[in-house]
Amino acid sequence: MNSQLLIPVTGQGLYDITAQVMAEVRSAAVVDGLATLFIQHTSASLLIQENADPAVQVDLQNWLNRLVVENDPLYTHVEEGPDDMPAHIKSALTAVSLSIPIMQGNLVLGVWQGIYLWEHRHNQSNSRKVVLNIQSG
Amino acid sequence: MNSQLLIPVTGQGLYDITAQVMAEVRSAAVVDGLATLFIQHTSASLLIQENADPAVQVDLQNWLNRLVVENDPLYTHVEEGPDDMPAHIKSALTAVSLSIPIMQGNLVLGVWQGIYLWEHRHNQSNSRKVVLNIQSG
């Protein structure tokens, strides 16, 4: 069973999509199974991270921005803006797909785990598209 | 079909869980299918790596520790200890879920591939929890 989630974004950062994914899983009414998320973009990615202290997300973003800098003289793909090639690299270093088992009708997320869409572009205004596949069994 | 694996850890490093996962797969008696591992934590991750020369694991750990240092002045999330924010970053750069096809009742691991839990904390003493989902087909 597949469904498409539209995730509105307003620039670089982590967007918590846990509730949206959980709602889809519950409406699927699968007792045991596997939920797989796939993001249909190459300048945003998927992440499971701590959902407790917002400082974790700030530090993650700042650390990755320092590792993958803008205006790196190494880049030859520059015509789509200074944040585009960094976004592709960040996407390559993080996840395009994530699979989470379903038990007793719920995702088996750990207590401190949230599901995030990680937007890597500054001026992304179109919603990002994520496809959710749910397998029973 | 889901099962939960408890992985005892005694500090930072790679823990080979291949035999434990293989045993679960065999007991599931699925001929063709898909095994998916999901770790329920954000400061440890999953990894498939070379199982031959232990020096590979040492070098991996040392390289990642140099890339993601402790006591980085960039960090604002510091109250859980100097290894906590690095652990979250390492977790974001590696895998929270892994999927391995099953053929003829066995995981299709390559000859040199082992499955590891990568513990990123120094003083983690509680067992880590990994959920294994097995789909037939």
Added chain:
Amino acid sequence: MNSQLLIPVTGQGLYDITAQVMAEVRSAAVVDGLATLFIQHTSASLLIQENADPAVQVDLQNWLNRLVVENDPLYTHVEEGPDDMPAHIKSALTAVSLSIPIMQGNLVLGVWQGIYLWEHRHNQSNSRKVVLNIQSG
């Protein structure tokens, strides 16, 4: 349903395997489902990236080569050549498995997404092996 893809490689770089994977998916004749790719090696990996501007692939390769250098004095695993330990690290930072939903008989790849095998060795001459599992549902 499982099948094995053999991917000929001729040294470090990205190899587009999208058409090969799509052909397998079409021959499976699954309307809705999940395709999972798994690479049976620890010095090559899987990647979904932009398929439009070839400069993206050049920049990705050069950026990763700068991050994970050869002949790093940190390495103790050196007997398999200067590109072997870097290849293991690159493999750990990228994907060993990828899952892509199938809708209406096709992979739900975004417009700009291609599937690549990322070869990390310079002199790899044997074909790389990727297993494709297709689940219906």
